[in-house]
Amino acid sequence: MFAHEFFRNALLAGSFVAxxxxxxGYFVVLRAxxxxxxxxxxxxxxxxxxxxxxxxxxxxxxFAATIAIALVLGSIGRxxxxxxxxxxxxxxxxxxxxxxxxxxxxxxxxxxxxxLGARALFGSLFGLSGAxxxxxxxxxxxxxxxxxxxARPLLFASVDVDVARARGVPVRALGVAFLALVGATTAQxxxxxxxxxxxxxxxxxxxxxxxxxxxxxxxxxxSAAFALGAMWLGLALSYAVASLPPSTAIxxxxxxxxxxxxxxxxxxxxxxxxxxxxxxxxx
Amino acid sequence: MPIxxxxxxxxxxxxxxxxxxxLTEFPFMxxxxxxGTIVAVMAGVVxxxxxxxxxxxxxxTLSVMAFPGASGxxxxxxxxxxxxxxxxGLAALVIGLAAGRRSRGSRGQESATTGTVQAFGLACxxxxxxxxxxxxxxxxxxxxxxxxxxxxxxVLALAAVAAAALAxxxxxGRPLLFASLDEDVAxxRGVPTRAIGTGFLLLLGMxxxxxxxxxxxxxxxxxxxxxxxxxxxxTPRIGASLALSVLIGVLxxxxxxxxxxxxxxxxxxxxTTVAFAAYLLARAGRALADRGALAARxxxxxx
Numbered sequence: 001m002f003a004h005e006f007f008r009n010a011l012l013a014g015s016f017v018a019x020x021x022x023x024x025g026y027f028v029v030l031r032a033x034x035x036x037x038x039x040x041x042x043x044x045x046x047x048x049x050x051x052x053x054x055x056x057x058x059x060x061x062x063f064a065a066t067i068a069i070a071l072v073l074g075s076i077g078r079x080x081x082x083x084x085x086x087x088x089x090x091x092x093x094x095x096x097x098x099x100x101x102x103x104x105x106x107x108x109x110x111x112x113x114x115x116l117g118a119r120a121l122f123g124s125l126f127g128l129s130g131a132x133x134x135x136x137x138x139x140x141x142x143x144x145x146x147x148x149x150x151a152r153p154l155l156f157a158s159v160d161v162d163v164a165r166a167r168g169v170p171v172r173a174l175g176v177a178f179l180a181l182v183g184a185t186t187a188q189x190x191x192x193x194x195x196x197x198x199x200x201x202x203x204x205x206x207x208x209x210x211x212x213x214x215x216x217x218x219x220x221x222x223s224a225a226f227a228l229g230a231m232w233l234g235l236a237l238s239y240a241v242a243s244l245p246p247s248t249a250i251x252x253x254x255x256x257x258x259x260x261x262x263x264x265x266x267x268x269x270x271x272x273x274x275x276x277x278x279x280x281x282x283x
Numbered sequence: 284m285p286i287x288x289x290x291x292x293x294x295x296x297x298x299x300x301x302x303x304x305x306l307t308e309f310p311f312m313x314x315x316x317x318x319g320t321i322v323a324v325m326a327g328v329v330x331x332x333x334x335x336x337x338x339x340x341x342x343x344t345l346s347v348m349a350f351p352g353a354s355g356x357x358x359x360x361x362x363x364x365x366x367x368x369x370x371x372g373l374a375a376l377v378i379g380l381a382a383g384r385r386s387r388g389s390r391g392q393e394s395a396t397t398g399t400v401q402a403f404g405l406a407c408x409x410x411x412x413x414x415x416x417x418x419x420x421x422x423x424x425x426x427x428x429x430x431x432x433x434x435x436x437x438v439l440a441l442a443a444v445a446a447a448a449l450a451x452x453x454x455x456g457r458p459l460l461f462a463s464l465d466e467d468v469a470x471x472r473g474v475p476t477r478a479i480g481t482g483f484l485l486l487l488g489m490x491x492x493x494x495x496x497x498x499x500x501x502x503x504x505x506x507x508x509x510x511x512x513x514x515x516x517x518t519p520r521i522g523a524s525l526a527l528s529v530l531i532g533v534l535x536x537x538x539x540x541x542x543x544x545x546x547x548x549x550x551x552x553x554x555t556t557v558a559f560a561a562y563l564l565a566r567a568g569r570a571l572a573d574r575g576a577l578a579a580r581x582x583x584x585x586x
Binding site: 029030031032033034035037038084085086087088089090091092093095096097099100102103196197199200202203204206207210211243244245247248251252254255258262 | 334337339340342343381390391392393394395396397398399401402403405406407409410413414501504505508509512515548549551552553554555556558559562566
């Protein structure tokens with residue numbers, strides 16, 4: 001298995017992408033921003049198509065479009081968490097723009113665009129070259145470092161916006177900076193492993209970690225570990241079963257982890273009533 | 284109908300009467316306008332509740348379930364419609380049951396569940412496609428629809444689904460509204476909020492599954508979110524914003540279809556762009572109005 005270069009490349013890029021998605025995902029779920037991540041991954045698709053239509057390198061379009069839209073999403077709505085409905089509206093428009101660029105691009109080059117679309121959406125973990133894999137690993141490591149740098153204030157700002165603001169934490173700037181990091185993650189993950197895998201690794205490991213422990217740093221570590229575990233198991237599984245695409249295997253394992261966390265933390269009747277009382281007091 | 288123009292793509296003459304005549308000259312265009320209107324009306328109402336309940340993400344997730352639905356149906360050799368309904372309904376059930384109580388603390392979990400369902404659904408679609416080992420024809424049409432090949436029979440099917448969805452909402456509208464506006468109070472008053480929430484997601488899934496086959500999944504999503512969001516920005520009154528949502532949806536669809544007819548770019552681009560422009564206008568107007576109201580009072584922190 002490790003004798004094949006394509007597999008080593010996939011393992012290298014996949015591991016770092018999984019770590020980045022796990023750490024970013026912890027905060028994404030904490031701040032209920034999975035939709036923003038989803039929207040940004042489609043922005044990446046549109047950005048790549050726009051760059052292709054304009055004849056520029058697709059990666060430039062990817063990063064420029066996702067980070068720009070991340071800044072827009074962060075600057076609208078209250079507390080820079082991004083407003084669900086506003087994200088939806090912008091998202092719909094970005095998809096419309098994607099159709100336009102697709103039409104422009106396919107007019108320019110003639111055919112083959114469906115394949116390009118499939119590749120941009122689903123990536124191809126097993127199709128990475130050594131240089132691509134190393135670049136993906138470096139960018140992902142930088143993203144993890146970025147998230148860990150702002151982790152403490154971001155946690156404070158995410159858990160209790162009002163108190164954080166009163167204590168002088170730059171809540172809005174943090175929110176925008178975090179969304180820019182999400183944008184960078186999407187841009188790099190989309191081209192390396194595909195938007196589909198990104199969404200799965202952003203949502204499922206972090207969702208499971210949040211369910212399993214209330215301790216933030218433990219959950220952060222668990223989220224990264226689950227993502228990494230899903231990546232490794234998924235890669236091995238898809239290597240063993242040839243007809244199973246790696247993205248499907250990885251996401252199936254991540255989703256199974258999340259489903260398992262529901263079973264493990266299924267609230268007992270008494271606990272549910274207590275939670276309902278606590279929730280009622282909160283609102 | 285008299286044929287006034289033999290030009291197919293000549294741009295509008297800017298004479299409303301002759302432009303309108305040119306638009307309705309071909310049956311495919313009449314069908315497209317009828318289908319678009321039906322979808323816009325239904326999306327305007329269903330989407331209004333979706334936006335009110337802040338379930339845009341769920342709406343998008345259900346609309347992309349068209350992909351695993353279509354590829355799964357291909358793989359096991361059933362009709363695409365069956366695949367759409369099955370996958371969409373399953374996804375709606377999972378999201379609705381897993382989300383549970385929709386309190387502030389559970390927003391993160393709800394967003395994680397929805398994201399996982401979407402990723403898993405798409406991953407299954409990818410698997411089905413790779414097992415099928417064939418080509419899923421019209422990959423773009425699946426997502427964006429074509430609008431141009433709509434038959435009269437499809438228009439009738441759309442109308443039937445829209446009528447069923449609107450009837451269901453008319454029956455469940457009041458408790459749904461109650462549960463959407465204040466879930467805690469509604470639950471205390473004995474409204475089965477969880478069942479209603481799951482039921483609404485199922486309805487949303489069914490509506491999206493039917494329309495996605497004809498007009499494309501992403502266009503449905505655009506019509507579900509943008510016109511209701513615009514209407515709810517303009518007025519907080521329930522009846523007025525519901526009516527406005529339908530009106531905006533229909534106008535956006537007509538404008539988009541007309542633009543696509545006269546200027547040769549994809550209809551999905553025109554409809555989403557017009558809808559987005561309307562939303563931006565409403566948002567700008569809202570910001571101006573809020574600023575005026577804020578100047579009247581002393582600056583108070585927003586809730």
